[in-house]
Amino acid sequence: MRARKQPYHHGDLRRSLLEAALQLIDEQGVAALTLRAVARRVGVSHAAPYRHFNDRESLVAAVAEEGFRGMLAALQAAAERAARNKADGLTALGVAYVEYALAHPSALRVMFATELADRARYPALAAVSSVTHDVLVQRVSEAQAAGRVVAGDPQELAFAAWSMVHGCAMLLLDGQMPDAVPRDLAKAVTRCLELGLAVRKGAK
């Protein structure tokens, strides 16, 4: 399973720590993500992680990065599926975003954790989240070119779309809609988004 030789105790301690961290948040939530718990799970001393992460926040940032990579893959897969089926790409992106959030709640919470707000400190994280953003802006531009979305600054429209889908995901994750069926709300939101961005044609 491990190709490289083991330098000391682990072939790739950084990788092992990251995987342990992902398991931890899935099993016990974000609060359980501590450097000591991750070290324990990997079977290494509590000081060992410091060889690979400057501090706890760096580990959290690395986990967030993994989360963004996973979401990016999910979004791109959804966009390709939509293209094959000649369905609306933007709607597909929105649905995929909310579905990823509901499937990986802990990952979403880490990705948008308060402590990581200062993106200047985590360039790799900033890069992957920026690529995600770019994918969305590009789809908006394409839809505009195809005459399916209203004219206007694609950056602004993309931010509005992202706001809606992100807000929907977060409100659902934070239990703000206790009496609702998540997937129904997600559909209502994307429908409203479609209407909001659609080119106006005639009355009603």
Add this chain to the structure above:
Amino acid sequence: MRARKQPYHHGDLRRSLLEAALQLIDEQGVAALTLRAVARRVGVSHAAPYRHFNDRESLVAAVAEEGFRGMLAALQAAAERAARNKADGLTALGVAYVEYALAHPSALRVMFATELADRARYPALAAVSSVTHDVLVQRVSEAQAAGRVVAGDPQELAFAAWSMVHGCAMLLLDGQMPDAVPRDLAKAVTRCLELGLAVRKGAK
């Protein structure tokens, strides 16, 4: 300043602790919100807060409750101003929401903290956040009755609108739009929201 007699050391320790907590998050962020720090600030032993809060989470929930009350007041003030000026009430609500978030970032983060997602454990918090939600649904209903917003389930439309405004606030707070001017984006989003909810009339 303190009307009641002091039962022991403080007239109203619960109130004092809450105020200290609000100061702490404003000055040093959410991470600084610890029971021991709050107790220190009030000048009481680290075990004293347990007379008024079951655990750290209960304190966080109480702070969140204060945040919701503040936001509710801001939203209602905005709605009244809009009514006086015959401006659109929904747009005013959206702008007020984002402005409150930008003015009180720490409060917002506590209000939507992951650890409080289980609303069944904090009935008072659930109540005030539910009232906030109701205010929004009601404005949507009114706007529909006045023919300014498309027909449809007001709950669904309200959730879509809330998603958009909440997502916008959170993305701004979490530094996901590093190159943007917050207030410009907020305006773009509410404009887009207006368009999305507006009754369709004629082409373009």
Add this chain to the structure above:
DNA sequence: ACCTGAACACCGTTCAAGT
């Protein structure tokens, strides 16, 4: 009724020391 002080099990972080 309300608060204190000691105690316990956890953290993050550092650092000399080991291999």
Add this chain to the structure above:
DNA sequence: ACCTGAACACCGTTCAAGT
């Protein structure tokens, strides 16, 4: 180069004891 073990200053939480 990579990891360990002891140490320090912090937590949350509990509990007997004080007023």
